[in-house]
Amino acid sequence: MKQPLRPKSERAKPFERREMTFAEKLFYPAIWEGLKVTTKHLVENIFGRKHTVTLEYPEVQRPYPERFRGQHRLMQRDDGSPRCVACMCCSTACPSNCITIVAGERPEETIEKFPMRFEIDLLKCIYCGMCVEACPCDAIRMDSGVHPKPTYNRQAAIIDKEGLLAAGAKTIATQGGTFGSRVAGHLKKHI
Amino acid sequence: MSTVTCTIDGVSVTVEKGTTILEAARTVGIEVPHFCYHPALSIAANCRMCLVHVEKARNPLPACHATVADGMVVDTASEKTKHLQEAVLEFILVNHPVDCPVCDQAGECRLQDYYRDYSARPSRLDVPKVGKPKAKPLGPNVILDAERCILCTRCVRFTEEISKDFQLQTIGRGNHTEIDTFPGTEFDSAYSLNTVDICPVGALTSRDFRFKKRVWLLSRHETVCAGCARGCASFVDHADNTVYRYVPRYNPYVNDHWMCDAGRLRFHELQDHRLRSVMNRDAKGDAEPSVGETLERIAEALRLTENGRLGILLSPSLSNEDIYALRRFGKEAMGARFYVGGRAPGDADEILVMADKNANRLGLETLVSKAALKSLDALAKDLGSGAIDVLLIAGEHELSDAVIEAIDKAAHVVALTNLDAPWLRAVDRVLPTPQTFEYDGTYVSATGRVQRFERGVQPGPSVKPAWELVCKLAKLYGYADLDFASVRSIFKEISLGEAAFRGMNWKALRPFGAQLAGVAETMSPTIHARAGKH
Amino acid sequence: MTAQVVEALVHAAIKFAILVPGFVLALAALMSWIERRQSAMIQDRVGPNRASIGGVRAWGLFHIIADTLKFALKENIVPRGSNPLLFRLAPFMAMAPALIVFAVMPVGPTNRWVVSNLDVGILFIFAIGSLSVYGATIAGWSSNNNFSLLGALRVSAQMISYEVSLALNLVGVFMVFGSINLQTIIEGQGALLGGVLPKWGIVVQPVAFFLFLAASIAETKRTPFDAPEGEPELVSGYFTEYSGLALATWFLTEFAAVIMVAMMATAVFFGGWQIPWLPPTPALVATWWFQIACVMAFFAKTLFFVWVQMQLRWTLLRMRYDQIMTMGWKYILPISLANVLVTGLFLLLTR
Numbered sequence A: 001m002k003q004p005l006r007p008k009s010e011r012a013k014p015f016e017r018r019e020m021t022f023a024e025k026l027f028y029p030a031i032w033e034g035l036k037v038t039t040k041h042l043v044e045n046i047f048g049r050k051h052t053v054t055l056e057y058p059e060v061q062r063p064y065p066e067r068f069r070g071q072h073r074l075m076q077r078d079d080g081s082p083r084c085v086a087c088m089c090c091s092t093a094c095p096s097n098c099i100t101i102v103a104g105e106r107p108e109e110t111i112e113k114f115p116m117r118f119e120i121d122l123l124k125c126i127y128c129g130m131c132v133e134a135c136p137c138d139a140i141r142m143d144s145g146v147h148p149k150p151t152y153n154r155q156a157a158i159i160d161k162e163g164l165l166a167a168g169a170k171t172i173a174t175q176g177g178t179f180g181s182r183v184a185g186h187l188k189k190h191i
Numbered sequence B: 001m002s003t004v005t006c007t008i009d010g011v012s013v014t015v016e017k018g019t020t021i022l023e024a025a026r027t028v029g030i031e032v033p034h035f036c037y038h039p040a041l042s043i044a045a046n047c048r049m050c051l052v053h054v055e056k057a058r059n060p061l062p063a064c065h066a067t068v069a070d071g072m073v074v075d076t077a078s079e080k081t082k083h084l085q086e087a088v089l090e091f092i093l094v095n096h097p098v099d100c101p102v103c104d105q106a107g108e109c110r111l112q113d114y115y116r117d118y119s120a121r122p123s124r125l126d127v128p129k130v131g132k133p134k135a136k137p138l139g140p141n142v143i144l145d146a147e148r149c150i151l152c153t154r155c156v157r158f159t160e161e162i163s164k165d166f167q168l169q170t171i172g173r174g175n176h177t178e179i180d181t182f183p184g185t186e187f188d189s190a191y192s193l194n195t196v197d198i199c200p201v202g203a204l205t206s207r208d209f210r211f212k213k214r215v216w217l218l219s220r221h222e223t224v225c226a227g228c229a230r231g232c233a234s235f236v237d238h239a240d241n242t243v244y245r246y247v248p249r250y251n252p253y254v255n256d257h258w259m260c261d262a263g264r265l266r267f268h269e270l271q272d273h274r275l276r277s278v279m280n281r282d283a284k285g286d287a288e289p290s291v292g293e294t295l296e297r298i299a300e301a302l303r304l305t306e307n308g309r310l311g312i313l314l315s316p317s318l319s320n321e322d323i324y325a326l327r328r329f330g331k332e333a334m335g336a337r338f339y340v341g342g343r344a345p346g347d348a349d350e351i352l353v354m355a356d357k358n359a360n361r362l363g364l365e366t367l368v369s370k371a372a373l374k375s376l377d378a379l380a381k382d383l384g385s386g387a388i389d390v391l392l393i394a395g396e397h398e399l400s401d402a403v404i405e406a407i408d409k410a411a412h413v414v415a416l417t418n419l420d421a422p423w424l425r426a427v428d429r430v431l432p433t434p435q436t437f438e439y440d441g442t443y444v445s446a447t448g449r450v451q452r453f454e455r456g457v458q459p460g461p462s463v464k465p466a467w468e469l470v471c472k473l474a475k476l477y478g479y480a481d482l483d484f485a486s487v488r489s490i491f492k493e494i495s496l497g498e499a500a501f502r503g504m505n506w507k508a509l510r511p512f513g514a515q516l517a518g519v520a521e522t523m524s525p526t527i528h529a530r531a532g533k534h
Numbered sequence C: 001m002t003a004q005v006v007e008a009l010v011h012a013a014i015k016f017a018i019l020v021p022g023f024v025l026a027l028a029a030l031m032s033w034i035e036r037r038q039s040a041m042i043q044d045r046v047g048p049n050r051a052s053i054g055g056v057r058a059w060g061l062f063h064i065i066a067d068t069l070k071f072a073l074k075e076n077i078v079p080r081g082s083n084p085l086l087f088r089l090a091p092f093m094a095m096a097p098a099l100i101v102f103a104v105m106p107v108g109p110t111n112r113w114v115v116s117n118l119d120v121g122i123l124f125i126f127a128i129g130s131l132s133v134y135g136a137t138i139a140g141w142s143s144n145n146n147f148s149l150l151g152a153l154r155v156s157a158q159m160i161s162y163e164v165s166l167a168l169n170l171v172g173v174f175m176v177f178g179s180i181n182l183q184t185i186i187e188g189q190g191a192l193l194g195g196v197l198p199k200w201g202i203v204v205q206p207v208a209f210f211l212f213l214a215a216s217i218a219e220t221k222r223t224p225f226d227a228p229e230g231e232p233e234l235v236s237g238y239f240t241e242y243s244g245l246a247l248a249t250w251f252l253t254e255f256a257a258v259i260m261v262a263m264m265a266t267a268v269f270f271g272g273w274q275i276p277w278l279p280p281t282p283a284l285v286a287t288w289w290f291q292i293a294c295v296m297a298f299f300a301k302t303l304f305f306v307w308v309q310m311q312l313r314w315t316l317l318r319m320r321y322d323q324i325m326t327m328g329w330k331y332i333l334p335i336s337l338a339n340v341l342v343t344g345l346f347l348l349l350t351r
Ligand code: SF4
Pocket: A090, A093, A094, A095, A096, A097, A098, A099, A120, A124, A125, A126, A127, A128, A129, A130, A131, A132
């Protein structure tokens, strides 16, 4: 689509080029100025590290921000099985398509759907946390505070269900929520 | 017939006398929420979702049941009506488990949609819900979650009115009412999966599709079921280049809202036993021979064949465009003899299923005249007498051992086919062709309906439709006249040149197709059954 | 006669061995560390400081050893389609001239302190030094790589262009001191102008000094004249395809050239081994401590110029190739010519 022309006042102004003066053309004064700056930094950094910004990593570590989430984990039910019911909400919400879930059926249980495979490709993951937002079961969380580790091959960066569950823990959240009974009083006047 | 005029949400509507408020509102694009109403079933008016306020009426009326009268003023959207809808939804949800995360219906669930559109309030319930059986298999194809059932009885009415086998019923009373089969029987109707479609919630789910894929991840394309000569209009739902399910598509001239279970599940066979690679009997090494080089060999053999010594065995399962391209090449370039094979006939019923299991017999007999098509016996005889040197088999066939033996004797046998079959052992070269859901084309149903199907999933790189292979073959053979770039151009030529197809337009084949000239237009048999009801 | 020749050769060989591997190559190795630490400091970083022996880091000095080991252990890749013989030979064709030129550099007051005190000293440096362009060009051509070839073309054009100005800049100095023997020129700079100012090259020929510095950096192909390597557009220029010790050879060559430029600037413009305000009377020159002091002065000045070049490299931006050429032919060359002319006129009038 063709953009409408902006008013003149808003348009970018062409840069006025001017001829360089003789002194500028010589370059030596400019070079001298440059050398002064670099030499100043050199000297001041050698004697006292005045401007040095480098963090020397293993010895000096930047503190993690308060809201750092870290790697995912899968929460467990009381019997240690995953709370996840393979609803695919997380993999649907995931903007980088890095969650692979294959659903299975457990005929003997009340919640008959469960994830046979649940894998997160941490190389694709952008740690946005959408999956956590989407999960209706408090099954996936990003609160481990564990920084993803570098791996020697791509395969090792994919964490599977067992790995995710091992990092998880039992949660006391009620499946389906207790919202109704808690807010009933408040809603009475609304209805 | 006399008409009545009423006002719905301020819009004046004139409809035939006897029309319900819900249907009248639909004619002006106003949607009244509903669960138990289904256009092809009788009116039960038991869910109350469609309640609307009518001026001067004492009580709210169910829009699906109440007929419009002259001067009626209906309100479907005011605060007052909204309150009704909210209340009804709240009642329905009282015992609903709301286990959407594990429910296969989520994403295409009416209850979910209506809850979001008409209520969206948190539950006020703090007593335990009534428990009912979950994941209870009703029959070979359908599984019931009784807790999710909202007792709209659509499924019951379907078995009473459409499949007419009365297999489902409601049992129990009040809160404890459930859908079930009669004791000791199972829900094994040949049309049972239709109840899964019409069930507005996730109470009835397909055992085949269950948990395979979330519905919002599926892509949908229009197709035609190639299971029998009825040619039920349907959708193919696929994701990741894999077909996950077939769902019927409304076409009043063919299948109404329904299709049979066998047709729905046939894609498994087509997907699992399909041919993917080119086969060449004289190929050396392990590498797959390419389509181009195989066609080159076939063209070479054809160039050495005298006029009239090529036999073409056509299947009535090929698309019109495939048949047309084959006919033109065979007739014009080679003076070929045509034979007809195809899938063997099977069972039929009074509803949709037909005995002829080929999707396009009428198309074949229209494009290649019935007289020119010789039988399989004639083929065996011609092969035996050495009347044909090269045999080209196109499409899906079920052949008897005698015919296979006869084919084995022919000097050069080429097959353009989609499925693995026993007769392939008698063939020298095989070029794989796509399944119905993998390419574009048209079929003519046994009732003369010309319907279009479109490509859903991508077949493999060596899989090419028969018409394309024939066009390439013609070029290699040296017959330059047959040079189609697309299915559309073939169909255009058919619609210009073939009397029965005259005047048809590729685009206008949507949504319901066109009627073949010379065959009387009929409606779906299920519609006949329903005529005069209510 | 033969005994004398043999003795002279042996002496020369010993001196050369002390000067070149002992000073030049050692300094070149050190420069690989200085360069990175210095650039780091200039850019407010820390730079390499991790290599350690038994926990002793020594400001990262061990990186020199680590790098050498690393270079030595890497595969020497000869690309497919290259000319293997020339490809392998090229680094040495560049390296040899860069080292040979040190033979005529007088680092101290007597002939003892120069490998070979040639009368044509500076001409020898130019003659041999210009041979190293072959090494670079052949390296680029034999690599069978377009980037290398482009780099090689740039090298050859740039080095040939700047050689002219480089030599012309020194002509003024030759005229003032009346010689092209380096030792004579250095001795000539011992005098004091008007009794206060040392008669150094920079004092008598200031314009020539600055032009010489520019032209000589162009000769060493370092920033801002490093278009032949031009990483953004040419990967690494003519030595793109080199790896392992062959690549290290290219770095050594470059550093040797940097040292050579520093020594030339010292010898021609900064009084060589002269200690300012301490004229080398014959009596003084005869004492060993004075000689050592002079040598130290020479090396100190050399180190200063090495530092200047490094500092320049991390201060300036790379020039565009056309700018380099314009600068060489349109500015430096005419100004040097004018400088020669003015010097000549001055000398003529003051004689
Ligand atoms: S954090 Fe974001 S990118 Fe990573 S798995 Fe969750 S939704 Fe996907």
